[in-house]
Amino acid sequence: MxxxxxxxxxxxxxxxxxxxxxxxxxxxxxxxxxxxxxxxxxxxxxxxxxxxxxxxxxxVTTDVPTKLPSVGAQTSTVYWGDGTTEMGKYASEDRTLVDYETLPDYVGNAVVASEDSTFWTNSGVDFRGIARAFYNNLKGGGRQGASTLTQQYVERYYTDTVTDYAGKAREAILALKITQQQKKEVILGNYLNTIYFGRGAYGIQAAAQKYYGVNAADLTVSQAAMISGIIPNPTNWDPANNPEQAEHRWKRSLDNMLKDGHIDKAQYDEAIGAGFPEAIPYVKSDKYAGPTGYLLAMVEKELASEGIDISEADLTSKGYQITTTIDPAMQKAAVDTIDTLPQESRGDDNPVSPNLRAALVSIDPNDGSIRALYGGADFLQNQYNNATLGAAQGGSTFKPFTLVAALENGHTLDERYDGNSPMTFEGANDGGDWKVRNFSDHSWGNIDLVKATAQSVNTVYAELNIETGPDKTAEVATRLGITKGKVAPNASNVLGTATVTPLELTNAYATIAAGGQKATPHIVAKVVDARGNVKYEAPGADKRTAEFDTETMAATQYALSQVVEQGSGEPAKALGRPAAGKTGTSNENKSAWFAGFTPGLATVVGLYQTGPENEQEQITPFGKWANMNNPEITGGSWPVEAWTSYMQAATANLPVGEFLPYTPPKPKPTETPTETPTEEPTEEAPATEEPEEPQQPENVTVPGVVGMESRAARAQLEAAGLKVRITEEFSDQQPRGFVISQSSMSEVPPGSTISLVVSKGVDPGQQPTEEPTEEPTETPDPATGRRGPGGGGGGGGGTNPGQGG
CATH class of the missing domain: 1.10.287 (Helix Hairpins)
Structure with a gap:
């Protein structure tokens, strides 16, 4: 109780x-x-x-649905930049069904080893993997999948792609039920007939044909391992696109097959010993014919990139509407311009070599959109895109990179440098001497940076690069848009010894045109899904990054405009609107460029030629340039004329626009150089064009220091407000350490550089004579110094030959 x-x-x-x-x-x-x-x-x-x-x-309530009808696949359409004119379609669902029983066991097991090693024993769901992925997703470590091969089969055969937790739960239940209802061999066979393997191939039979030209039943162990290895990302891991990753995945599949007992050690050793099974070349369908094929291939690649993430499989079945950035009128002008190259097939006089490669790229500086691009004549004949993959030495198109670096570090356009040729820079070439020549060894005297840019004077820019720092030139190139690491931090980088693609060179010049605002080049403007929802839209002008200040860019734009007004790019004056740019010719005329821009459009025209082993060789002169006394192709020949012709059509409907405001330096009298005889006239301004106001008060008189000890000479010149550059050479005219000669003894602007040659004493290898022996004049290297002033090309000698523009 x-x-x-x-x-x-x-x-x-x-x-x-x-x-x-x-x-x-x-x-x-x-x-x-x-x-x-x-x-x-x-x-x-x-x-x-x-x-x-x-x-x-x-x-109880989840029933296995009927399989997805293949006829449900929707075509994706690509449009030109106007958003209405069709460029091409993506709808190639290439599938041939095969019976699983007809395949060697290792074909299916290669997929099992690569995708789900527990397939033959699991219940259709990997509960540990689900728990691990769920925990990782809750931690915010990025969404992680845990799908078994059976779950992938459910997704591709019955339900289509799902990403939410409810959909994944239903997928898991279906996988469990299907595992109970269907034999593992049926599941694997249907999976092999359904999965996308890249190259437009759905199913193992189509994949075997596309990669190796054989039936699936005839695949080797090694071939099956390669195909199975790239399933998670077949477009980007295709051996044609990423051979290193494809080989890594192939090796991984073979290792898993051996570990799981699907092949024995002898089969493994045979596959490894034979090496990576090279796939056959990939030939796209006819929609890729002609120059447009390069654009469609670029669209496909950009859609698969991070940020858009539309796989080739989705592109060929999900009904997307894709608008590109390509202006149809500009693209037509680009194709028409390249077609002016004389062709043997048309019976043209002096045709181009069949090995010549030509490219043209136009970019809108305001947002980085690619407005026109010529990558080749026919994508079906040659899938190598000359504009995005073809790389050649940039030549003097790199000089603006050094100019920008110098301007950022306090230099100004009115600074004067020794423009004589040749000049030797001791210790500049990785500790060795570096001899640099101008075009035909032409000596320009003491000139400012405006004229040095307009006339592409190698010796001035070599000295400017040494003063500023080659590492700064390399850094500026990257900030402008050249791929990081391409431009080495050595003295010769100013002469364009690095190789660049036309696309990245256009991007760099577009940044200059945009006043230092850099955008990412892109070809996809907008993507809309089948329901009308905007899946992706390209970033606008507000997403650009400010890389340079406007003062630096204003000076750079002005200097490059003088290339058009009075220099090697003068043919571009015919455009009739503000234009700027730079010619470029690599050593031995292996490449020729004109990179230029207006305020609203940056365009690069490039040529290079390949030999039998795909090595670059001298461009064979063609057209009217083949008939000249000194036949050669330089940046100042066909490229600048083609650029001008194209831009006249491309800019016809664009506003004229203006460059950043800049007050140019007042003209200074140019010292008469130690002239190299030349039949071509120089571009010195006539005396009547000198400004009326006297210039002498702004100049300083250069003290005569010949015969002085070098330290005293330097001190006297620096006291006069001048910069000093010293080189040394053997001489019996002056004792060791005393000045032999100086570059100027006239009046020059304050801050100008005076070059002194200082004696190293008598050459120990020469016997002294009673009287000084006149040093013979050096004969220019015919391979690097044969061009005349302003001719759009030229080079330097020594171990680091330079380029001219």
Missing amino acids: ARSTRTNGRTTPRGRRRFFNYPRSHVKSFRRWLPSWRVVVGTMLTGVALVAGVLVAAW
């Missing part, structure tokens, strides 16, 4: 408690708020019951 207590006349039974005694009334301390074991157990049992009920209900 329970005891009771009396409280205020009431009797309360003791020992009777609620089942869920919470808060616990018989506990006086804070522990009364801690749940009892009954509450804990009860809650857990209730939760388990609810989950079990949900799972049972889901299991």
